[in-house]
Amino acid sequence: MDVSPSAEGQRLVFSEFDQSQLGRSMLEQSDVLVFILDQDGSIASANSVVQQRLGYEPKDLAGLDFFAALSVGVESARLARLVKAQPPLLPAHARVELRGLNGVVQSFFCTASFSPEGQGREVVLMARPAGQISSRALVTEDSAALALFQNAPHAIFLHEPALGRVLQANTLALNLACCELQDLLGRDMQELLPFLSPLSLETAPAGHGIDTSLRARSGRLTPVSVTASRVELGGRVCFLLFVRDLSVERRAETERMASEARFKMALDRLIDGFCLLAPRRDALGGIEDFRFTYANPAAREALLIPAGETDRASLSGVFAASTAASLRDVFATVMRSGRDVNFDRIRLDQPARAAVFALHVCKHGEGVAISLRDETERAGYEQALAGKERSLSALLAHLPVGVFYVDLGAPQSPILNQSAMDLLGAGPETLDYRTCGRGLLADLAGNPLPDEQLPFNHLLQRQSAYRNDGLQLIRPGHSPVRLDISVSPVRDESGRIAAMVAVFNDITRRVALEAQLSQSQRMQALGTLAGGIAHDFNNVAQAISGSLELAKRSLDSSHSAYGNICAAQKAASRVTSLTVQLLSASKQRLEAAQTADAAPLIDETAVLLRGTIDKRICVEVDVARDCWPAVLEPGRLQQSLLNLALNARDAIEGNGVITIKARNITFTRDCAELHHECGPGDYVAISVSDTGVGMPPEIMARIFEPFFSTKPVGKGTGLGLSVVYANMRQVGGWVGVTSGRQGTTFTLYFRRGQGSVQRVEREEGSPDLPGTVGGNEHVLIVDDEPEILEIAGEFLTDSGYRVETAQDGVEALERLRRQPDVDLVLLDLTMPRMNGADTIKAIREECLAPCVVAMSGFAGGLDMDDLIKLGADAFLPKPYSLSQLTRVVREQLDLHPRRQA
CATH class of the missing domain: 3.30.450.20 (PAS domain)
Incomplete structure (x- = not known):
């Protein structure tokens, strides 16, 4: 190279x-x-x-x-x-x-x-x-x-x-x-x-x-x-x-670490829990558990993982064994399939509690990532809310009033309870709040309401609550129903009407009861007035009849004045009869009520009627064979039937029929015919019907008022029906009446009798038996009327008794306390300073006399049971005959002789 x-x-x-x-x-x-x-x-x-x-x-x-x-x-x-x-x-x-x-x-x-x-x-x-x-x-x-x-x-x-x-x-x-x-x-x-x-x-x-x-x-x-x-x-x-x-990797690593830090910070601030889990495998490579590699604070709080121990936490340590096994299978399935799994609600049992979670699981690397939200408290709230909704639904379903709720945001889906659907005759799928009541609601005169006056429309126009208790619901084939309708708005946060709720209250029975109560109160007021008048009449009649009887006893029947005295006695008897009717109207008579069979009394009354009324009028009797015994007073029943029959006679022109019927009837609490003061149960209904002309409504509203009469002056007293009304109230019953073009029917409702009731009966008088009822006992007469004291004292003195008098209870007690040697006290119940009841009570408490006889023409709200409880041995109603006086005195002295010291 x-x-x-x-x-x-x-x-x-x-x-x-x-x-x-x-x-x-x-x-x-x-x-x-x-x-x-x-x-x-x-x-x-x-x-x-x-x-x-x-x-x-x-x-x-x-x-x-x-x-x-x-x-x-x-x-x-x-x-x-x-x-x-x-x-x-x-x-x-x-x-x-x-x-x-x-x-x-x-x-x-x-x-x-x-x-x-x-x-x-x-x-x-x-x-x-x-x-x-x-x-x-x-x-x-x-x-x-x-x-x-x-x-x-x-x-x-x-x-x-x-x-x-x-x-x-x-x-x-x-x-x-x-x-x-x-x-x-x-x-x-x-x-x-x-x-x-x-x-x-x-x-x-x-x-x-x-x-x-x-x-x-x-x-x-x-x-x-x-x-x-x-x-x-x-x-x-x-x-x-x-x-x-x-450099790129280092920057990427730095950015990755910063991103992870930001991501971890975001996860740590999440309200929902977030966890990462990795599988823990056994020797064969199978998944035996999952361990937590990360859990944000929300997850640690929800899963009860202590801070700093996330890396040591596992499914088997956090959850109960069965829950951990189920989650392990779910997580393993997600890892194999790669598909996410979502649970809206899943119960996860932990060692310390049973919790409900919303859970989402997805694959993450070689493990899984889960997001969770503790729904335990919310599930409890929802369960409580569901319970309240069930209770509210049950309450609405069983309410006796109709409820109609409409959301103006979804008016096609109103909510009605069963009572509302029964009243309106339709369900929510056919009812529109804008036309609810169209053709059905009317005023009391029967005029249908126009659309703008229908309940919901009226509220929307006025933008305020609506209330009307003067409406009636008229459905074809049904009786008119009197309604009290109220509609209230439900407003949103801005004050606008978002929904409306209407309440339909059937007040038909309540209106009838209010009418009965008004009639009862009116009768009570008039009866009290009549009772006061009758009391004064009785005192006057007692003085007159007593004086006449004394005068008559002193004359021979051939005397020229004897006939005049007899005529005067008849006039006094008429006054007595009138006061008896007044006292019946005011419920102040003390009579005997008993369980009796009404059939014989009805037959006797019919025989009497057939012999006294026009022969062109037929009297028919129809008594059921199984008719129950009734709680009644025989005299009051016959008097009531006679009064009703005579009124029926006057309503018939020419030929006609009067029918007296007796039937058994059972009333439930919801029956409209049931009187508001009488409970449900078994009753005997005795009706008197005629084929006369009937009565208009304005007359029917006043027929039970004392002294009210449609007969000409001098033809009637106006007490007949008021006496019937009072008689029925006295024995715990009531009177019903219907009238139309085909005639009128009065129905007397008597309580069914369960046994014999023994009561002290009123003396009807007896013939004068001179020389057989006298005596020599000591009698104290107490009365605030001087004439009565004089007449009664003279007659008893003539009969051989030693008589003293007192004008009120205070004077009588003073006399008895000075020397309790009186054998019998005869005292009036109505006196000034101290009335008869208080006087009787004091006599019994201090043992001042062995025998007390009460007398009055005005009971003042007392009945025979009250008098017996106070200590009276007998009762002598005014006006009484002198023979009745001597008989009662003699009987009571014989029954209660003074004990020898």
Whole structure:
């Protein structure tokens, strides 16, 4: 080899080492697999290293498609596209998998470039093993050698250690050193690699890269990796220095680390949990568990992984055994298939709790990545919300009022409960809030509501809540229903109406009950007034009848005044009868209620009617054979039937029929006919019907008022129906009435009797039996009416009794306390200062008299049970006859004799 200085200076120029010669030497000494491909990827030739590495004879590969026969994998396909492109996109680099003749796949770094000396744009493809490189003989074709040297993926310097000079360099090396070839050749290698000793190159293992810095002509240091390959050129030992620029990799690594730091920061700030897991394999290569390689704070909190222990955490440690096994199978499936798996809700049991998560699993490298969100609290809220929705649905379904909800954003899907659908006769699929009630809702006069006055439309027009309790719902084939309708707006955050809710309340029964209550209160007020009047009448009648009876007893029947006295007694009897009716109307009579069979009483009343009314009117009786016994007072029942029948007689002109019926009936709580003060149960209904002219509504509204009558003056008292009303209330029943063009029907509803009820019955009087009811006992008469005291005292004195009088309870108690020698106290219940009830109570508490007889024409809200509880031994209603007085006094004295001291 001729080595001489150039004429231009002392720099050594090794002209004999041209690039073609250097390339051929590299091919001869290198272990690179070289393939010459034509433009469609078919193999034209290959060097002997191919046989050594892959087992193929080079001649057997000629004509085969390199990418179809030898290479596999995604990178191989990409490289094939670049080589076969028109024009080819070269140079190109890729790491591909090559399949050997024995089927074993090996990994290679491949570089494809144009052959500058080839024909038809041939491609030189060099494959360098991904593992350790050893020297191999290469093909020596000039084109392959030149392509290998010039188009190598790294900068290549030829260095002779004996001289320490650069003998040759490729284009990438010149670019890295920032100089031209003529300026580089002959330079000291130590200038280029100041931190790399020659000895380290000679002793470095083959294929081992040494990281150092290369100084460019400008003095800038570039991080590089140097790999030395020993070659012999012309009998001299040289080194091919493969120099890889690390600056891009270092920048990429720095950027990667910064990106990873930013990514980790972002992951750490996520609300949702994020984890990376890698498989832990057993001795046979199977997956036995997954270990956590990363978990952000949200994941550690959700999975109860302590800070700093993520690397030691695993599925089997974080979750219960069954849950860990299930997740392991899911993760293994994702790794095999590469398909993501998503769980909207999955229960994952942990040692300390059972939690619900939303989970997404995807493949990540050799493991899996999961994102998770703890849904336990939310699931609890949703479960509670679902429970509330079920409760609300049940509440709406069982509400006795109709509910109609419409969202104006989705008006085609209103919500109605069953009561609303029953009232409106339609479901949500056919109801439109704009026309809800059209043709069905009317005012109380029966006039249909126009569309603008329909409930929802009215609210939208007024922009405020709507309420109307004066409407009725009229559906064909159904009875009118009285409604109380309220519609309320539901507003959004801006105050606009977003929805509306209407409540339809059926108040038909309530209105009827209010009418009954109003009637009852009116009757109670009028009855109280009538009772007060009757009390005064009774006192006057008692004085008159008593005086007349005393006068009559003192005269012979032949006396001229005897007839006048009898006439006066008849007039007093009429006054007594009138007061009895007034007291019945005011419910102040003390009568005996009992369980009795109504049939005989009805028959007796019918017989009486047939003998007294016009013969053109037929009286018919229809009593059910199985009619129950009823709680009634016989006298009140017959009186009520007579009053109703006589009114029916007056309503019939000419021929007609009066029918008295008795039937069993059972009422439930929802029955409209049931009176508001009476409970559900069994009743006996006794009705009196006529074929008369009937009554208009304005008359029916007042028929039970005392003194109200449509008869001419002098033809009636106006007390008949009010007495019937009071009689029924007194025995716990009520009166129903219907009237039309075909006549009127009054129905008396009596409670079904369960047994005999013993009550103190009212004395009806008895004939005067002088000389048989007298005595000599001591009697105290207490009354605030002087006339009554005088008459009763005189009569009892004439009968042999020792009589004292007192005008009120205070005076009576003072007398009894001075000397309790009275055998019987006869006292009025209604007196000033101290009434009769308080007086009786004091007498019994202090044991001032053995016998007490109460008397009154006005009970003042007391019944017989109350009087008995207070201590009264008997009751004498006013007005009474003198014979009744002496009989009651004698009977009670005999029943309660004074004990001898």
